[in-house]
Amino acid sequence: MKHSSLPRRRLAMRLTCAALALLPLGAFAQSDYPNKPVRIVVPYPAGGLTDTLARQIADGLSKRLGQPVVVENKGGAGGIIGTDFVAKSPADGYTLLMTIPGPLTANLALYKKLPYDPRTELRPISDVALARTVLAVNSAVPAKTVNELIAYAKKEPGKLRMGSWGPGSQPHTFQAYMDKTYGVDIMHVPYRGEGPMVTDLLAGQVNMTVGSVTTLRQHMATGKLRPLAVAGSTRARALPDVPTFAEAGYSDAAYKIVGPITLAAPAKTPEAIVERLGRETASLIKTPEMQARIDEMGAEPIGSTPAEAERAYKAYLPVILKLTADTGVTLD
Known part of the structure; x- marks a missing residue:
């Protein structure tokens, strides 16, 4: 009996191994994910x-x-x-x-x-x-509304420097859009991230940005930065007193995204x-x-x-x- 059952066991093992070999290679990894x-x-x-x-x-x-x-x-x-x-x-x-x-x-x-x-x-x-974003200026910029900001940009070409967290980021596209749409001259100053940009914004090396409400809100509370308008079709829950661009008179699609x-x-x-x-x-x-x-x-x-x-x-x-x-x- 022992000898006759041995081939059967070997056959069963071979069939099992063959069946396992047919499984996708990732099946084992998925079953115990994550294991590191x-x-x-x-x-x-x-x-x-x-x-x-x-x-x-x-x-x-x-x-x-x-x-x-x-x-x-x-x-x-x-x-x-x-x-x-x-x-x-x-x-x-x-x-x-x-x-x-x-x-x-x-x-x-x-x-x-x-x-x-x-x-x-x-x-x-x-x-x-x-991620809600807000157009904000350094407190030294004499503008309290989007209208006043654009008027200042027209009056003082090159005085406004838009800090961004990198080329192609939302502040950069806003700067390019404003230059093209309103005929103003705002300088784009890219950084490697929002953190380094905000440091220079507070110091006045750049004087405006479109940044995350998360990062800028604390500096608005102290008066170091002044919010002008939030992007999007509704007000940001974290900044209920700050108007949207549309409420400020700018209903362009670029400002609603x-x-x-x-x-x-x-x-x-x-x-x-x-x-x-x-x-x-x-x-x-x-x-x-x-x-x-x-x-x-x-x-x-x-x-x-x-x-x-x-x-x-x-x-x-x-x-x-x-x-x-x-x-x-x-x-x-």
Whole structure:
């Protein structure tokens, strides 16, 4: 009996091995994902809204995933360096991207030789929050409204210096749009991120910007900066007394665009991993604690699913590409 059962055992083992060999190579990795630390790459230096939000999300996800989730800043080139790094990383769910819209949208119109294609090399996991931005000036600028700012720009060509967190960012496109539309001369001064830009804005090296409500709000409260108008079709919840551009008399489509901060992954990341990350991220954002934190940052929580984020991206992309192209800004 022992001898007769031995061939059967060997046959069963061979059949089992053959069956396992037919499984997708990623099946084993997906079943125990994650089994090592996950990193979220922020394509900007530390200190801005994207970085602050990424660290909050990383902390919450680490508890939900049972593995450390760390934030790594890879700033430079208007978000291109960090975004390209993630796009070219292994599609295994261990390297993710947290970014504002620019690297996923406007860069397609700004650069003829972008080293990655966000439409084919990246996929959204979740739109985390709506990043609200505000046009603000250094307190030394004698303008309290958008009208007064444009009048000052016409009267004093070259006196206004628009700080941005990089070429092709929202402040840069606003500067180019204002120059072209109103016939003014505002100098664009790019930085490697919002944090360094705000330091010079407070010191007067640059004297105006369109920056995140999160970063600028504290300096508005002290009177060092003066808010003039918020971008978007509604007032920002964190700045209820500041009018929208439309309320200030400027209803141009360029001033109504607001975009999400998005968590994304390399495009070929297995569906099961993307769905898991999307589900955990959305659940985290919908907790009262995280909602309150995002509100405190001056942003507005979203927490969408991967499918919802993908639909939003496809709807948002052509609008941004047209507006960016209309400014005439190109960077290569």
